[in-house]
Amino acid sequence: xxxxxxxxxxxxxxxxxxxxxxxxxxxxxxxxxxxxxxxxxxxxxxxxxxxxxxxxxxxxxxxxxxxxxxxxxxxxxxxxxxxxxxxxxxxxxxxxxxxxxxxxxxxxxxxxxxxxxxxxxxxxxxxxxxxxxxxxxxxxxxxxxxxxxxxxxxxxxxxxxxxxxxxxxxxxxxxxxxxxxxxxxxxxxxxxxxxxxxxxxxxxxxxxxxxxxxxxxxxxxxxxxx
Amino acid sequence: xxxxxxxxxxxxxxxxxxxxxxxxxxxxxxxxxxxxxxxxxxxxxxxxxxxxxxxxxxxxxxxxxxxxxxxxxxxxxxxxxxxxxxxxxxxxxxxxxxxxxxxxxxxxxxxxxxxxxxxxxxxxxxxxxxxxxxxxxxxxxxxxxxxxxxxxxxxxxxxxxxxxxxxxxxxxxxxxxxxxxxxxxxxxxxxxxxxxxxxxxxxxxxxxxxxxxxxxxxxxxxxxxxxxxxxxxx
Numbered sequence: 001x002x003x004x005x006x007x008x009x010x011x012x013x014x015x016x017x018x019x020x021x022x023x024x025x026x027x028x029x030x031x032x033x034x035x036x037x038x039x040x041x042x043x044x045x046x047x048x049x050x051x052x053x054x055x056x057x058x059x060x061x062x063x064x065x066x067x068x069x070x071x072x073x074x075x076x077x078x079x080x081x082x083x084x085x086x087x088x089x090x091x092x093x094x095x096x097x098x099x100x101x102x103x104x105x106x107x108x109x110x111x112x113x114x115x116x117x118x119x120x121x122x123x124x125x126x127x128x129x130x131x132x133x134x135x136x137x138x139x140x141x142x143x144x145x146x147x148x149x150x151x152x153x154x155x156x157x158x159x160x161x162x163x164x165x166x167x168x169x170x171x172x173x174x175x176x177x178x179x180x181x182x183x184x185x186x187x188x189x190x191x192x193x194x195x196x197x198x199x200x201x202x203x204x205x206x207x208x209x210x211x212x213x214x215x216x217x218x219x220x221x222x223x224x225x226x
Numbered sequence: 227x228x229x230x231x232x233x234x235x236x237x238x239x240x241x242x243x244x245x246x247x248x249x250x251x252x253x254x255x256x257x258x259x260x261x262x263x264x265x266x267x268x269x270x271x272x273x274x275x276x277x278x279x280x281x282x283x284x285x286x287x288x289x290x291x292x293x294x295x296x297x298x299x300x301x302x303x304x305x306x307x308x309x310x311x312x313x314x315x316x317x318x319x320x321x322x323x324x325x326x327x328x329x330x331x332x333x334x335x336x337x338x339x340x341x342x343x344x345x346x347x348x349x350x351x352x353x354x355x356x357x358x359x360x361x362x363x364x365x366x367x368x369x370x371x372x373x374x375x376x377x378x379x380x381x382x383x384x385x386x387x388x389x390x391x392x393x394x395x396x397x398x399x400x401x402x403x404x405x406x407x408x409x410x411x412x413x414x415x416x417x418x419x420x421x422x423x424x425x426x427x428x429x430x431x432x433x434x435x436x437x438x439x440x441x442x443x444x445x446x447x448x449x450x451x452x453x454x455x456x457x458x459x460x
Contacts, residue, residue, distance in 0.1 A: 002296075006327065013312075013323050021314050085310035085369070088274045089327045090299040225277060 003098065006091040010099025014073065015106060024072050025107055028065040032115035035061050040122045054125055055185035058116060059178060062142060065111050066104075070149040071166050073100050074157035083157075087224060097220040101150045108142050129188040133198065137188060140202055141181030144209035148174045151216035154223045180205035227252040227408045228273070228377065233282030235268055235432075242268045244432040246282070250425075252376075255399065255409040257419035259452055260429035266412040267306075269429070270379050273410070274304040286377060300328065303375030307382050309366040313355035317341050317365045320354060321372055328373035340368035344394055360391040367398055378402055380411040384418050396422060416452065420445040428455050 018025055039057050043050040077083035086096050116138070120127070127134070149170055156165040180201045187198035228250040235243040242265045250256055258266045271277045273284060275295055284291040286298045304310075311320050318337055325333030341350050344364035354362060363386070370378065383395055399409055399422055413419050419426055420443050428436040428451065435455050440448065 009323070009326055016319075017312065017314060079313060080311055081306065081308040082310055082312055084276055084304075084306065084308070085324065086327075087276055088299060088302065088304045089324070090296045090329075091327060092296065 003092055003095045006089075006095040007098035007102060010086070010091075010096065011102035011106070014099070014103035017076070018103075018107065024069045025110060028068050028107065028111045029114055031068060032061045032065045032111055033118065035064065036115065036119045036122055043123075045123045050123060051125060051190070052186075054119065054123060055182055055189055057119060058138075058185060059141070059182050061115050061119070062108065062112060062138075063145065063174075063178065065115070066108050066142075066145055066149060067167055067170065069104055069107050070146070070153040070170075071156070071163050073104050073150065074153045075162060078157065083224070093221040093224045094217045096224060097150060097154065097216055100154070101147055104150050105142065105146045108146055112138060112142065125189075128190065129192045130195075133188045133195070134185070137181055137184045137198070137202055140206050140209060141177060141185075144177035144181075144205055144212065145174055147209060147213045147216055148177065151212070151220065151223070154220060176208050177205050180208070227254070227287065228410075229283075229285040230273075231283045231285075233269070233272065233284065234280045235265070235272060235277070236280045242432050243272075243279070243282075246432075246434060248427065248434065250408055250410065252408055253403065253406045254425060255403055255423045256411070257423040257426045258410060258412045258429060259414070259416070259419060259426060259448075261456060264429040265432040266429050267381055270304075270306075270381050270410065270412055273377075274302060274379050275299055276304075300373070301376040303370040303373070303378045305366060305370040305378070305380045305383050307385055309354075309362045310369060311354050311362065311365055314353050316349075316351045316353055317346060317368070318350050320365065321368055324369050325372045330373050333372075336372060337368075340372060341365070343398075344368050345390075358388075359386050360388040363387055363391050364394055367395055371398060371402065374405075375402075376407055378407050378409040380409065380413075382412055382414065384413060384415045392418075416448045417445055420448045426451075428452060430455055 035057070043053055077086065087093070152169045152173065153166055156162040156169060159165050184198040184201035187194045228248070230246055230248040233243055233246040234241065246269060258269065260266050268277070272279050275291060275298070287301060289298050291298050315323070318341065321337030321340060322333050325336055330336055338350070341347055344367060346361060346364055349357065349361065354365060378399070384392055387395065396418070403409060411419070411423065420440055423440055425439050426448060427434050436451055438451060
């Protein structure tokens, strides 16, 4: 209970910081919008073949916009050594991970709420599949990506070149999640007759999410040590 | 209050602490002196729970730091050279956040009272990033004592402070001492150590080489003892 309270407090602090500074979320939204606009010029939205790239574009936006936020979530705690203040407080390191995860997850969800409808609108995409399943896949994929990313951001945070190190570590480890959710998104958006296949991909990603989330909770203690 | 037994810390094949044994009584004010690289800050960081020792035992209030980290941390106030404050937050927002983290009742009330005590009430809602080093350190002092800690760990707290901030810091340490707080202070400032502390230990190459009580705030005695230990050290 204390763990959850402390992590909610930390997540609230991070989101309030973001509300005050508007450094990360605005950058993420601008980046997502740029990607959508560039892709809308690269692919002809009136061409039916273009619809096939939408699942890929969706996850390109989430992944790259996400990386921008993940790195900053830990780096921001290094200025004035505020991470030390969290470590000396009566709060388990797992609480720091959970708090950072919650704030990163909330921010990526906000980016998705803004960017995905904008993507569909610009590509004149009519959803043939199921919206609830689509939301479920986006949720499961984002959960996995953000939990892996938050843990690795903490790991890379001790390095001087953390901005370069995070993507290098993140993409190989997050690739099972990204492959799974891209496949599931493709099926859900185009061919609902293969729903069982999409659900199988989603289950695989959800299992990976749970395993990595639990491992991160246990290992973060060693990662955050000064 | 604090009981450290055979504490060692090794990093990158270098032994930073070589079997520290130290007992500090409740209400005692202890200064830790020593040359750069002696292991003073490492010792303090281990006590604050920031780094784990390689071997040895750290007990505070009778509790093993390793096994009861959260319980022990509730009683510790840690003030290093860095402010540990969020730049874009005001003093009030910083102190309320840390107050809530330490489960302080009426965190906002306590924060306002502390900002008043460090004489920065006028800047209560201004972002910390606009403050001078002295002002930041005053808020950092308030952050360290927001939860009325029983143990205060100070790492070179006087460095870079103006006279006003130094007086406030010393008053805080002395008033906390009156309340029974145990204070450990790493410092290079012999004058402050002699004036504030009851007892001084000198650390050299990761070992305690001298441990003595300060009589009549004698700066001369502290300087003399330090000089004796540092003979031959460049």
